[in-house]
Amino acid sequence: MNTPQPGTGRSVLAVVAHPDDAELAMGMRLLEHALAGDRVRVHCLSAGRPGKDDGELRRAECLAAAEILRIDRYTFSQIPDTRFTDHRGAINAALFDAFAEERPDIVYTHYPDDQHLDHAVTGEEATAVAMREAADLVYFRSPYSRNFEPNLIFTGTPEHLAAKGEALACFASQQQLDMGVFTGLNGLAYRQHVHHRVVERFPDGAHGAEMFRTARQIVHATRPAAARP
DSSP: OOOOOTTSOOEEEEEESSTTHHHHHHHHHHHHHHHTTOEEEEEESOOSOTTOOOHHHHHHHHHHHHHHHTOSEEEEOOOOTTOGGGOHHHHHHHHHHHHHHSOOSEEEEEOSSBSSHHHHHHHHHHHHHHHHHOSEEEEEOOTTBOSOOOSEEEEEOHHHHHHHHHHHTTOTTOTTOOHHHHHHHHHHHHHHHSOHHHHTTSOTTOOEEEEEEEEEOOOOOOOOOOOOO
16 A cells, blocks of 8 residues: 555545534644645535435535535435434444545544543444554544543634634534634643743744644655666
8 A cells, every 4th residue: 555645645534423524623634634735525414304304404514614624525325313222233334435536545534432421332343443554643632531531733824724714614504603712722732731931933823723632643754766877
């Protein structure tokens, strides 16, 4: 497997349980991948809630956010929201189908140790598939993650953070999204995990951060150009 290096057109896949999970956890990082020339896709396992006729609305919200964050494709499965533990076989099959569309170079998904069972199952099943089908696997932190210790911290610019806020505003059906709160958390995140002496050397305007934990990263040695005859 020859994994492209950053900025050389990598295939990036974020596997999430619900609409707005990707934007909330890593909206800035997704935008940065797109700006670097990577192909970005989000696969959402569930689009609507049981007993609620809101699937089309939530898909439309995802597509509107995708325009802002320059996400190339947003795809969906039909796993019932809050019922993931009962549908592991269907989730596994859906993920193999999603990975087969374009085998990703890097996969982002939920950290498996999560209080929300849908998030936990998504993280576990995406890990099982990614370890076979992808090169790099990275976990993001959700508001319900437990025992999450980041080893990768992405700091965005004010423009990245503004784009993330604009994308989250697309999810008008989700009343619990308080951008004042989440903006504050993005601003605080790196101060929780990085010594202030390091933060002092960050570029001007690096006031927002997103937290990740790398599960696997494959780095290939540089190969010299073939000798000319």
